Structures are given as C-alpha cells and as structure tokens.
Amino acid sequence: MIIQIENINKWYDRFQVLHDINLQIESGELMALLGPSGCGKTSLLRIIAGLEKPDSGTIRFQGQDMKGYDVRNRKVGFVFQHYALFRHMTVLDNVAFGLRMKPRKIRLSENTILEKARYLLEMVQLDKIGNRYPDELSGGQRQRVALARALAVEPKVLLLDEPFGALDAKVRRELRRWLAKLHEEIHLTSIFVTHDQEEAMEVCDRIVIMNKGIIEQIGSPAEIYNHPRNEFVYNFLGDSNSLSVGGKTVNFRPYEVSVSFETKKGYTEAVVLDVRPMGAVTRAILQPIGNDYTIEAHIPNMTLGLKTLNKGQKVYFRPILDFEI
Amino acid sequence: MKAASPIIKPYYFLIALAWVVFALVLICPLLVVVIEAFSQGIKVFWQACIEPEALSAIKLTLLATIIALIMNVIFGVMAAWCVSKYEFIGKTLLVTLIDLPFSISPIVVGLIYTLLYGSQSIFYNFLIEHHLQVIYAIPGILLVTIFVTLPFVARSLIALMQEQGTQEEEAARLLGANGWQIFWHVTLPNIKWALLHGSVMSTARAMGEFGAVSVVSGHIQGLTNTLPLHIEMLYNEYNMVAAFSISVLLLLMAMLVLVLRKWCEKHLERHPQQKESA
Amino acid sequence: MSFVKQSVIPGFWFGLGYSLIWLTLIVLMPLIALVLYACHIHYDELWRILTNRELFCALKLSLYTAFIAAFSVSILGSLLAWVLVRYRFPGSKLMDVMIDLPFALPTAVAGIALTSLYDQNGFLGSLLPFKVAYTPLGIMIALIFVTLPFVVRTLQPIIKGIPKSIEEAAFSLGANSFQLFLYVLFPALFPAWLTGFSLSMARSLGEYGSIVFISANIPYKTEILPLLIVSKLDQFDYVGATVVSILILLVSFAFLLLINLIQNYVKPNRILWILNRFHPMALFTKDPL
Numbered sequence: 001m002i003i004q005i006e007n008i009n010k011w012y013d014r015f016q017v018l019h020d021i022n023l024q025i026e027s028g029e030l031m032a033l034l035g036p037s038g039c040g041k042t043s044l045l046r047i048i049a050g051l052e053k054p055d056s057g058t059i060r061f062q063g064q065d066m067k068g069y070d071v072r073n074r075k076v077g078f079v080f081q082h083y084a085l086f087r088h089m090t091v092l093d094n095v096a097f098g099l100r101m102k103p104r105k106i107r108l109s110e111n112t113i114l115e116k117a118r119y120l121l122e123m124v125q126l127d128k129i130g131n132r133y134p135d136e137l138s139g140g141q142r143q144r145v146a147l148a149r150a151l152a153v154e155p156k157v158l159l160l161d162e163p164f165g166a167l168d169a170k171v172r173r174e175l176r177r178w179l180a181k182l183h184e185e186i187h188l189t190s191i192f193v194t195h196d197q198e199e200a201m202e203v204c205d206r207i208v209i210m211n212k213g214i215i216e217q218i219g220s221p222a223e224i225y226n227h228p229r230n231e232f233v234y235n236f237l238g239d240s241n242s243l244s245v246g247g248k249t250v251n252f253r254p255y256e257v258s259v260s261f262e263t264k265k266g267y268t269e270a271v272v273l274d275v276r277p278m279g280a281v282t283r284a285i286l287q288p289i290g291n292d293y294t295i296e297a298h299i300p301n302m303t304l305g306l307k308t309l310n311k312g313q314k315v316y317f318r319p320i321l322d323f324e325i
Numbered sequence: 326m327k328a329a330s331p332i333i334k335p336y337y338f339l340i341a342l343a344w345v346v347f348a349l350v351l352i353c354p355l356l357v358v359v360i361e362a363f364s365q366g367i368k369v370f371w372q373a374c375i376e377p378e379a380l381s382a383i384k385l386t387l388l389a390t391i392i393a394l395i396m397n398v399i400f401g402v403m404a405a406w407c408v409s410k411y412e413f414i415g416k417t418l419l420v421t422l423i424d425l426p427f428s429i430s431p432i433v434v435g436l437i438y439t440l441l442y443g444s445q446s447i448f449y450n451f452l453i454e455h456h457l458q459v460i461y462a463i464p465g466i467l468l469v470t471i472f473v474t475l476p477f478v479a480r481s482l483i484a485l486m487q488e489q490g491t492q493e494e495e496a497a498r499l500l501g502a503n504g505w506q507i508f509w510h511v512t513l514p515n516i517k518w519a520l521l522h523g524s525v526m527s528t529a530r531a532m533g534e535f536g537a538v539s540v541v542s543g544h545i546q547g548l549t550n551t552l553p554l555h556i557e558m559l560y561n562e563y564n565m566v567a568a569f570s571i572s573v574l575l576l577l578m579a580m581l582v583l584v585l586r587k588w589c590e591k592h593l594e595r596h597p598q599q600k601e602s603a
Numbered sequence: 604m605s606f607v608k609q610s611v612i613p614g615f616w617f618g619l620g621y622s623l624i625w626l627t628l629i630v631l632m633p634l635i636a637l638v639l640y641a642c643h644i645h646y647d648e649l650w651r652i653l654t655n656r657e658l659f660c661a662l663k664l665s666l667y668t669a670f671i672a673a674f675s676v677s678i679l680g681s682l683l684a685w686v687l688v689r690y691r692f693p694g695s696k697l698m699d700v701m702i703d704l705p706f707a708l709p710t711a712v713a714g715i716a717l718t719s720l721y722d723q724n725g726f727l728g729s730l731l732p733f734k735v736a737y738t739p740l741g742i743m744i745a746l747i748f749v750t751l752p753f754v755v756r757t758l759q760p761i762i763k764g765i766p767k768s769i770e771e772a773a774f775s776l777g778a779n780s781f782q783l784f785l786y787v788l789f790p791a792l793f794p795a796w797l798t799g800f801s802l803s804m805a806r807s808l809g810e811y812g813s814i815v816f817i818s819a820n821i822p823y824k825t826e827i828l829p830l831l832i833v834s835k836l837d838q839f840d841y842v843g844a845t846v847v848s849i850l851i852l853l854v855s856f857a858f859l860l861l862i863n864l865i866q867n868y869v870k871p872n873r874i875l876w877i878l879n880r881f882h883p884m885a886l887f888t889k890d891p892l
Contacts, residue, residue: 077499082492084492354717357725430829435836437634468629472633529706556715569716
C-alpha cells in the first residue's frame with residue numbers, strides 16, 4: 001500500500017512540531033524516520049497511525065484520504081516503544097487480542113483464533129512460551145510479542161516506534177537483522193522511527209532524516225551517506241572532524257585521515273594526545289599545533305609504522321577528500 | 326533489615342520507644358473494647374448483638390454501605406477515566422472537587438444536608454407534598470454516607486491509572502477494540518486491585534460514619550439508627566457491655582479492612598510498571 | 604487550544620458528564636445551600652453570634668487542642684514512621700498494619716474505648732494522678748489517636764526515599780549522628796513533616812465522633828466547635844450552626860491552603876540554605892564550625 005503524506009502541520013500549544021511534511025512511502029517499502037529526539041518523528045508516526053490528528057494536511061493510504069477514519073479502521077499495526085503489552089494477559093492472549101475484539105459477525109471461531117495466534121508466535125520464534133506473562137519475558141522477547149500482536153490483525157501498514165530503543169546493544173543487533181529478514185518475507189509497507197543512524201542504515205530501504213519538524217533529506221542509505229545534502233545530515237550520520245584549510249572549513253570522517261611522520265605538502269602538524277586500539281582500526285586523537293580543538297583519526301592497523309605511534313609524538317595529517325584526489 | 330550496615334547500628338531504644346507509643350495509643354483502646362465486651366461472658370455479648378434494635382441497625386448500616394459503595398465505584402471509575410486518560414482544562418479543579426469531601430467536617434456535612442433538604446430548605450414544601458422525607462429518614466443517611474465516602478474509590482483509581490498511562494488503551498484501540506472492550510479487557514484487569522482498595526476504604530468509612538449521620542438521622546430506634554448511633558445510644562444509657570459488644574463487631578470489621586487493604590497494597594506494589602522493567 | 608487534548612480513547616464526554624453531574628448533586632448543591640442560607644443571615648445577628656463567649660471559648664479550645672495534638676502526633680508519628688521503614692523487629696509487620704486502625708475503626712468506637720480507658724476508674728485513668736477524660740487533655744488524646752496514621756503515612760514514603768547509603772555517605776564524609784540528623788535527614792523530612800502536621804490539624808478541627816464521648820461536652824470548658832454546632836442544632840438554631848460551620852470550613856481550608864504552600868515553597872534545599880547560614884550546631888558545641 002502506498003502512503004502519501006501531504007502538507008502535514010502539527011502544533012503542540014504554541015510549539016510547531018511538524019512543518020509542512022511531504023512524503024511518499026512506496027508499497028512494500030521499509031522506511032526509517034531518523035532524527036534526534038524532539039525532531040517530530042514520533043508525532044509523524046502517531047499521525048499516520050491516527051493516534052493523533054494533524055492540524056492541517058492529508059494522509060492518504062492507497063490514494064484514499066484517511067481523514068475521519070478511526071484508528072480501528074485504518075488497518076495499521078503499531079509497535080509501541082515500550083511495547084504496551086497487556087500485562088495481565090499471557091503472550092498468546094496478547095497476540096489473539098485483536099482477533100477476539102472483532103465484531104461477532106466477522107470474528108473467527110476461538111479455535112481458528114488460537115491457531116492463528118500460535119502460527120504468529122511460531123513466526124516470531126516464541127511458540128514455546130505462549131503461556132508466559134509479559135513480566136516474565138526478556139526485552140527482546142517482549143518486542144517480538146508486540147510485533148506478533150500487531151501482525152495478527154493483518155494490517156496493511158506496520159508502524160514501529162523506536163522498536164529497539166529499550167534493548168541492549170547485542171539483542172538490538174540480532175533483532176534488527178531479524179526484522180529486516182522478516183520484512184523481506186512478508187513485504188509489508190513499514191515505517192519505523194529511530195534515533196540510531198546505524199540501525200536505520202542496516203535495516204531500511206529508504207531513510208527520511210528529520211530535524212526540528214522538517215525533512216532534511218530522503219534517500220537510500222547509500223545516497224544519504226555518500227551525498228549528504230547539508231551539514232546536519234553529515235554530522236548526524238557519524239562522527240566527524242572539521243578543519244579549516246585555507247580559510248575554508250572542510251568536514252571529514254575519522255577514517256578519512258592520512259597520517260605521516262614526515263612533513264608533506266598539504267599536511268598539518270599535530271601532537272598525538274591519545275592512541276587506542278579499537279579492533280580493525282586504531283584511534284588516534286590529534287591536536288593541530290596552536291589550536292585547542294582535536295581531530296579523531298581511525299588508522300587501519302596494517303598501516304606501516306603504526307606501532308611506533310606514541311602519545312606526545314609529533315605527526316602530520318591531512319584529510320583525504322574526494323575532490324583532492 | 327538483611328545485612329545490617331556496620332556503621333549504622335539500629336537504635337534499639339528507638340524501637341522500644343516506638344513499641345511503647347504503639348501500645349499506649351493503639352493497642353490499649355483496642356483491648357478495652359474487647360475486655361469490656363466480654364466482661365459478662367459470651368452470652369451477654371451475643372444477646373447484645375442479636376436484639377432487634379441492633380439487628381435493624383446492622384441492616385441499615387449494611388444498606389447505606391452497599392449503596393454508597395455502588396455509587397462510589399461508578400463515580401470513581403468515571404472520574405478516574407477522564408482524569409487519568411485525558412488532558413483537559415480544569416482537571417486540577419475537578420480533582421480538588423473530588424477531594425473536597427475529605428476536608429469537610431462530618432458535622433458540617435450533616436448540617437449542609439439539613440439545610441438543603443430539611444425544614445429550612447426552599448424545596449421543603451415540595452418534598453412534603455410528595456411525601457419525600459430526606460432528613461430524619463433513610464435517604465438522608467444514604468446521602469451523607471455517599472458524601473463522606475465519595476473520594477475513596479476515585480482517589481485510589483486516579484493514583485494508579487495516572488501512573489499506568491494510556492499506551493495499553495491505545496494499543497487496544499489500534500487492534501480494533503471498542504470503548505467497552507478496552508475498559509473490560511484492558512483497563513479493568515489492570516486496576517482491579519486499586520478498585521478493591523478504594524472499595525475497602527469506602528466500606529470502612531461508610532460503616533463507621535458517625536457525625537454526619539448523627540445530624541441527619543433523628544435517632545429513631547429501629548428505623549434510622551445505624552450501628553455507630555446505636556453504640557452511642559447504648560453508651561448514653563450506661564449499657565456499657567452492650568455498647569462494647571456492638572463495638573467488637575465494628576472492630577472486627579476494621580481489622581478485616583486493614584488486612585484486605587494491606588493485601589491490596591501488596592498486589593499493587595507487586596506489579597511494577599512495564600516501562601520501568603523494560 | 605481546545606478544551607481537551609485529542610485522544611483515540613473513547614468515553615471522555617460520558618465520563619466527564621457523569622462525574623460533573625454526580626459531583627454537583629452530592630457535593631456542590633449542599634454547599635451552595637449552605638452559602639445561600641448564610642447570605643440571608645442579618646449582619647446584627649452575625650455579629651451577635653460571632654461575639655458570643657461560648658463560640659470564642661469553643662474556637663480557642665478547638666485551635667489549641669488541635670495544635671498541641673497535631674504537634675505531638677507529628678513527633679510520635681515521625682518516630683513510628685522512621686522505625687517502621689528502617690528496622691525489622693518482632694512485631695514490625697503487625698505494627699505496620701495496625702497503624703491504620705484509626706482510619707478503619709469507627710470514630711464512635713474509638714471514642715467510647717478511649718473514654719473508658721482514661722476514665723478515673725479506667726485502666727489508664729486510674730493510674731494517672733490527674734484527670735484525663737472530660738478535660739481538654741482527653742480531647743487531645745482522642746485527636747492523637749485519630750490523626751496518627753496521617754503523619755505516619757505521609758512520612759513513610761519520604762523516609763523510604765532516603766537510601767541507607769546516604770547515611771553511610773554522610774558518615775564517611777565525617778559527619779556525626781547529630782550532624783547527620785540536622786543536615787541530611789531533617790531538611791529532607793521537614794516538608795513532609797509539616798504536611799503531616801497540617802493534615803492532622805485540618806482533620807482535628809472537624810473531628811466529632813471520637814471527641815463527643817471523652818469531652819463530656821461541658822460548655823465553655825470542653826466544648827469544641829463541632830460539638831457547638833450539634834448543640835445549636837439540638838436547639839434548632841440553624842443560623843448559629845451555619846455561622847459556626849462556615850467558621851470551621853474557613854479554618855480548615857486555611858490549613859489545606861497552607862499544605863499547598865508548604866509543598867510549593869518549603870523545599871529541602873531552602874531549609875539547608877537557612878541551616879548553613881545560622882549554624883545551629885554552634886548552639887550545642889563550644890567550637891564554632
């Protein structure tokens with residue numbers, strides 16, 4: 001299902017959280033709304049779901065204006081940040097809830113409902129713990145129950161609000177790979193909100209970068225990373241250094257630094273403040289002489305002479321930038 | 326305490342002092358009630374409890390308690406629902422209004438109801454014409470009992486429901502539940518202990534209310550005497566044993582209330598918010 | 604801005620409508636009746652009632668018994684709350700449950716129990732060299748009994764919020780027990796303590812059931828304001844009763860307002876600010892701090 005978002009504005013009292021948002025989500029696409037906290041991404045998600053009303057603008061599902069459509073009739077699956085599982089119901093009952101709430105005329109028989117709920121639990125690999133209560137589950141398990149519950153009512157759109165926000169780093173990595181795989185299998189139009197650029201990069205087809213209620217850039221992960229439209233996007237997507245060269249400020253990533261023990265043309269003299277091994281690279285903190293800011297450099301471990309790099313040493317560095325090569 | 330901290334020693338004299346205060350202030354009055362009630366044996370105690378006037382007082386007290394409880398539960402759920410699930414202008418005012426009955430002296434409650442429905446009232450002629458007696462009759466007792474117990478259920482519920490937030494209800498809505506289904510399947514199971522807690526408190530207060538009821542009841546034996554009023558009457562007739570016998574009944578009720586209340590509070594504590602545990 | 608923030612959860616207007624109608628019927632209408640009735644009272648009559656010596660005695664008695672009782676109960680209550688939160692000892696569970704007894708026990712039962720306990724022939728009254736029942740002292744004891752849970756239940760969560768490690772930290776930084784109390788515990792507990800005090804004061808001013816028996820209702824001597832209302836009602840003096848009622852309401856609301864002010868303005872850091880400038884420790888030790 002195609003979702004069109006047209007000229008959405010939203011105010012909270014006198015504070016405008018969304019400025020004229022225009023966006024189209026293609027059918028079957030997995031899209032991330034990425035941005036720092038307070039950028040309006042969650043408000044946009046809630047407006048798409050129908051949990052909140054925009055002050056102006058239109059949301060269209062498959063070309064149809066959703067205005068006046070109650071949340072219940074929008075056919076959206078929503079996974080809350082803290083999952084909002086019904087804590088007095090077992091996992092199985094949580095998943096079956098949506099099916100049981102249907103009007104009697106179109107409700108499935110209890111056995112079919114249970115069968116379906118069990119099937120969904122199998123899909124999220126939780127079929128063994130259907131009788132447990134949410135309190136007895138780990139964060140990752142709760143997350144998957146919330147997902148199964150949302151999918152049970154066969155939504156046309158899946159909305160996820162910071163789905164991995166409350167999990168620890170390792171579980172988070174596992175789960176997002178799993179989510180990407182799941183999306184590949186069921187191919188449901190999905191939007192998810194996150195403030196973690198790594199997460200967005202890894203999971204999504206397209207990313208929408210938001211800041212202060214406006215969209216900064218829309219594009220595939222590669223497009224956005226390689227061609228950031230502005231400084232905000234550039235800085236938001238990863239650690240960056242900035243250096244003024246010949247009166248012009250250049251931005252570059254820590255791995256885009258060339259370090260040398262001898263002075264060469266275009267290199268800047270600096271003192272090494274700190275050297276730390278970080279796995280595949282070694283991180284060096286450099287301070288250009290006569291300045292108080294520092295430059296972070298990630299040097300590949302295979303670089304010659306790296307072992308002799310020491311704190312307090314004088315080195316020369318230069319940003320490796322596309323236009324200079 | 327499990328492992329006492331080496332540098333903080335419990336002050337045993339504080340504990341001893343606490344026990345003395347506790348015994349003097351709380352235990353002694355309790356013992357007096359029991360000792361006086363059984364001072365002439367169980368038979369006299371039982372006699373005092375089953376005499377017709379005592380029985381009619383028990384009946385009236387139960388009637389007032391149950392009606393007040395039903396009304397408070399309905400009101401409490403309604404009020405807590407709008408206070409805790411929505412943001413609106415004047416919410417603080419509404420909460421203050423709900424709490425108001427707690428800060429009004431029971432005697433004043435009796436008086437204001439007397440002014441509203443009694444011989445001084447502008448409705449008095451209307452009420453007389455339609456044979457509706459409120460003051461010095463059962464409706465008056467019911468009304469003041471409802472007034473003094475009104476905040477209990479609402480308060481217990483508001484405290485819990487505000488903490489729980491609205492996410493589960495929103496989730497239920499998104500999954501297609503209607504208003505009644507949300508309340509019945511999602512909200513109610515979450516608030517049942519708070520509801521019971523508020524009901525227990527409301528029951529305790531309703532059974533024991535004395536000041537307000539005493540003003541509007543008119544003390545008609547066998548008709549408008551509640552248990553506390555019956556105790557007062559027996560006491561003023563120097564029928565100590567009977568007065569304390571009835572008191573034992575109310576004391577047992579109070580103990581039951583305390584145990585039930587603690588039980589509810591335990592359950593309320595045992596369910597920490599999902600948010601925190603997530 | 605609209606009246607209610609939009610939400611997908613249904614039932615707001617139904618709930619609000621029902622609540623408002625019910626509150627109007629049960630709470631507001633009688634109060635309005637009181638105000639309307641009071642408006643008809645002639646100025647001269649009002650003056651006559653207000654300057655009556657019986658009213659003056661009752662007001663004085665009500666205020667000072669309530670004040671002394673609230674003060675004593677806030678000290679006794681602090682002790683019980685502290686011990687209940689910090690220590691496990693034989694009977695602590697029982698004590699924790701029983702603290703609420705005055706909430707649950709009908710006031711009439713408390714009244715007759717306390718009266719016969721402190722009566723001259725009673726279990727405690729016969730041991731004491733002075734009269735307790737039928738004196739202002741008896742009234743105070745009854746008030747202490749009924750308001751004890753207010754203080755304990757107000758303080759308990761606050762004490763629970765002070766972790767034991769705070770005490771250990773204070774000791775490790777070189778504080779002695781007295782300094783610990785004065786600079787760490789007292790500022791943290793004082794606002795709640797004041798709240799408990801005001802709560803029990805407000806409750807005491809309106810208390811009737813537990814007092815009526817132990818005070819014996821002697822005009823000018825042991826007649827507190829609620830008892831005065833009842834005796835006026837017994838004489839069908841509705842005007843007098845109304846005036847006294849409004850007086851009680853005004854004084855109680857003043858105390859509730861005070862509670863609000865306390866919660867807004869009395870904060871631990873402000874108390875500490877004062878303590879750090881006046882060094883009360885200097886009063887007790889020779890060395891200046």
